[in-house]
Amino acid sequence: MQYSEKVLDHFTHPRNVGEIEDANGVGEVGNAKCGDIMKIYLKVSDDGIIEDVKFKTFGCGAAIATSSMATEMVKGKSLEEALKLTNKAVAEALDGLPPVKMHCSVLAEEALRSAISDYYKRMGKDPAEILGCDADCSACHKAD
Amino acid sequence: MQYSEKVLDHFTHPRNVGEIEDANGVGEVGNAKCGDIMKIYLKVSDDGIIEDVKFKTFGCGAAIATSSMATEMVKGKSLEEALKLTNKAVAEALDGLPPVKMHCSVLAEEALRSAISDYYKRMGKDPAEILGCDADCSACHKAD
Amino acid sequence: MEKRFVYADNAATTPLSEIAFNAMKPWLTEHYGNPSSLYRMGREAKEAINEARKVVGKCLNAAMPVNEKNDYAPGEILFTGGGSQADNLAIRGFMHGPSSKGRKHIITSKIEHHAVLYTCEALEKEGYRVTYLNVDKEGHVDLEQLKNELSEDTALVSVMAANNEIGTIQPLKQISELAHSVGAKFHTDAVQAVGHMHIDVQEMGIDMLSLAGHKFRGPRGTGVLYVKNGIQLEPLVYGGGQERGLVSGTENTAGFIGLAAAMQDACEHLDEKMGYVKKLTDKLVKGIMENIPYSHYTGDPVNRLPGTASFVFEAIEGEGLILRLDNAGVCGSTGSACSTGSLDPSHVLMAIGLPHEIAHGSLRLTLGEQNTEEDVDYVIETVTDVVKTLRSMSPVWEN
C-alpha cells in the first residue's frame, strides 16, 4: 500500500479540520466499529454557497486526507456543484488512492451529502427530492 | 561427505600402486558397472610372508585410499595375519570413512582375500579350507 | 525536544548487527563454494554450515549428535528461508509425515502468527481437525480448554512461545507436558522469543521449534526449524536433498552463518541485553500510561517479551498514528484494520476481547538493544503529542 505525496500532505496538514459553531448543516457517517467516522460541518450562505466547511474524522490516513481534500474542493462552491462531487474526483485530486483505500473516499462523499441533506431539512426542504435519496449513509458503509 | 586428512593423503599419494610382474597371487573384485574394481598383486615368500604387494583401483577416493592403506597394512605380514585384516580395521586406520563410503573398504578386504586365495590355489591348496569361502567376491559387491 | 530517528519496531524486523554482517561478508564474497561440492571450497562451506548448526543447537540446548564426524551434525537443526517456512514445515510436514501416525487433530491458539494459522486452515480443507484455543484478556492460552480438547487423535499441539503483537509469554513446559500426556508432539513458534528470552528445548519438552534470523539482528530470509531426533517430516521443498531433504536448495551459506553469529551474540549476552531492554520498555510503558488518558496496556504486564510495549488509545485510529509518528521520526506498528486493508483489526486484539472501536487505536512499540533512554523520552513525548493531535480531529473525542 503506497500513498501519493498529495495524500500524505493532506493527511499531515489537513485543511479545514474542526467544527463550525453556527453551522447550518451537519452530517456524520460511518461508525466506530468499522473504524471510521466522518463528520462534516457546513456554513451555507443564503444564496446557497458553501461559505465555510470543516470536518472531524476518526479513521485512517486516507480518510483524513479525503476529508481534507473534499472540504477544499467544495469550499466556495454552490450546493449544486458540491453535490456533483464524487469520491472518484476526490481520489483523483489526491493523485489516486491505493485500491484498498478507495472506500475511505466514499466516506467523504457520503458525509458531504449527509451535511447538505441536513441543511435542506433545516431549510424545510425534502432532501430526497434534490439528492435522489435521503442520504442516510450513516450505516456502516461497505468497502467496494 | 567429509574425508579425513588421512584418507585424502592416501588418495593423493597412494602407496603401493602398480603391478608386480612376477606376482604369485592376484585377486580382482568389483566390476566396472558398479564403478569400482580393485586388483591386488602379491609376492609371497616361501615361508608365507607378503614380501611385496601392489594394487590397481578403478574407483572413488575412498576406494583408492583403502587400497593404499590395506596394502600398507599387510606388507611384511604373514598370510595368516593378512587374512585377519577387516574392512573396519582399514577404515579405522584411515581415521574413519563417511558412512556412504564404508562399502569401498569392503572392496579392499575382498580383493586381498581374493589374491591370497589365488596364491593358495597356485600352491595347490584349497583356499576354501583356509578362508572359509572361495573368495569369489568378484560379483558386484553390495553397499552395506 | 530535538527531532530524532527512533526505530521502535524491532518485532517487525531488527537491524542486522555488525557482528552478523562481518560473519557473513567473507561467505558472500570470497568463499563462494557450493556446500555440496566435493572440492575444498565446497567442503569448507559445508563445515561452516555445520558449525553454524552447532551454535544454534547449543543456544537452544538441543541434544548434540554422538558422532562428531556425522555428516549433518547436529541433524536436529534445519535451516530454512525464514520463520514462516519453519512453521509451515513443522506443521504441514508433521501432519503429512509418518510421525503423526494417522492422528488427524491439531490444537493451536487463536493468537498464532498467520504462518501457523493459515497452514492449519489449509490442513482443515484437507480433512484435518483443528482446535483454536481461546486466550484470556492478557493473551494466555486456556489450559483447561487444552486439557479438554486433547485426545488420542491429537497429533500436534502448536502454541507460540511469545506473541508478536502483545508480547505475552506462554507456559511452554505445561503445554508440552499436557501434549505429551496423550502422545501428541509439541511445536512452538518461537520466532519472537528466541534471542529475547531463555529457551531450553529439552527442559521445556519442545519437539519442534521455529525461529527467524531477522528477529535477533541476523539476516532476513533465514530461519531454523529445530526438530527433535526421531521425528520424521514430509519435505517442504523437494530437490537436491539439502537440509536432510526437507528444505532442498543450494544453501544460503552466508545467511546461515549470519543467523548463527547473531544468535550466539544474543544468547551469550541474553540477561545483560534483555535486562537493559526491559528497563527501557518499563520506562516507556510508564511514561505513556501516565501521559495519555483513555489509554490501555495490552498483554501480560509481567510475563511478556522484554522489548514489547503495546497499547490501545481510545478515539483514534492506528494507521494515522503510525504515519504521524513516522513524520516525527518514530517507527512503530499497529493492529488497526485500516493498516491492512481488511475490515477487522488484528486477530490477536480480537482474541483478547478488545471491542472493534478500541482495537482500531492500537500501537505496538518494540525496543531493542540499540535503543537508548533518550530514544524512550523522545518516543513518550512524540506519542503523547500525536495522540493529542489525532484526538483533536476525531469526532468521537469529546473533552
Next chain:
Amino acid sequence: MEKRFVYADNAATTPLSEIAFNAMKPWLTEHYGNPSSLYRMGREAKEAINEARKVVGKCLNAAMPVNEKNDYAPGEILFTGGGSQADNLAIRGFMHGPSSKGRKHIITSKIEHHAVLYTCEALEKEGYRVTYLNVDKEGHVDLEQLKNELSEDTALVSVMAANNEIGTIQPLKQISELAHSVGAKFHTDAVQAVGHMHIDVQEMGIDMLSLAGHKFRGPRGTGVLYVKNGIQLEPLVYGGGQERGLVSGTENTAGFIGLAAAMQDACEHLDEKMGYVKKLTDKLVKGIMENIPYSHYTGDPVNRLPGTASFVFEAIEGEGLILRLDNAGVCGSTGSACSTGSLDPSHVLMAIGLPHEIAHGSLRLTLGEQNTEEDVDYVIETVTDVVKTLRSMSPVWEN
C-alpha cells in the same frame, strides 16, 4: 605451468559479483525497514523490491502491469528462497491450485533437476499421473513422445530450458505450442538458462519459469518464479501474505535486490559476456578432446549453454578426478555415482544412454565471465595430467 586457482564449477554456483554485492549492501546495513511496515523506511523497502521485480520482469520480457501504482507491480514476478522453491511452487502449486482445472496429468522429462523430479514423484503418490519424457543421445526431449502423451487430461508440461549437467538447450517454443494445443500450461526450469541465454517468456509461450539468483552471480537463497497473469497457484508457504500470499515470510530485501542487480548486469551484457564465455569453452573442449584419448563429449555440441563443457573419460572414476583436480587448484564436478553415495551415476547421464562404466568417469567444467584464457590452458593441462595419473592406477586401463 604455474599452479593457479581456477573455479570451473559455475553451474553449481557463481561468485557473487561486485555489482550485486554493492547493490545489496545498503539494504543489509542501513535500510532495514520491513517492507510491510507503514512508515517511510518500510515503504522504501517495498518500493525497492517492486523495482527489483520490474528489472526481473523486463529481462524475461514479462508483460508489465498496466497500472504503475499497482501494489505489487509487476505481479508476475514472485520472489522465492531459491530455484528449488520456485520449481516446487510452480509444479505442486499449479497442480493443487485451481488453474489445473481438475486435470491430473503432468509431462516432464527424465533429465530434469531433482527439484522437479522429486516434486513430480511426490505428486504421483497423491494420485497424479506423470510422464517422464525420454531424451536422445544429446539430451533433447522426444517431441514425438510428447505429442503422443499429451491429452485433455494434461494439466502441465514442465521441461527445463537447459540442462545443468550437459548444457543441452530444449526447443522451448515448440514444447509450449504443443502443450498449449491441448490446453495445458508450460513451465520451464530456467535456473541454468537465465543470464546465460536469451529468454523471452512471451515469445516462447512460457507460462511459468523458475530461476535462481546464484547461478548468474547473484546471492544464494534467492530465486524467482515468473507466473503469467491469470494463473492461480496454491501457496508454497502460508503466512503473512507476502509475494501475493504464495511465498509468505518477511522479504529478503537485500537478497531480492542483489538478484535483480546481477540479472540486469547479465541480461544487458548477455551477448558480449556469453560470446566471451563460449569462446573459452570451445577452446577448453577442443583442448581436452585433442589431448585425452578415449574421452567423449556429452550433450549437444552446438545448442548448449555457452559455459558448459562436459565429458566422460573411460576407465576412471569421477570423484577421484574431482579431488585430484582440487589438489591442483581446479574446481569441477562429476555425475559419478561414487560422488553422491548412490549406486547409480547421474540420472542425466543414464538418460542420454551412457553405460554405467563410462558414466562413472564424467567431468563437468562450467566457465564464467571471470575465467580467462590462461585459466583454460591450465585446466586443459591439469585435466590431461590427472586423467593420465588415474588411468595409470586403473585396472581397467590397458595401454
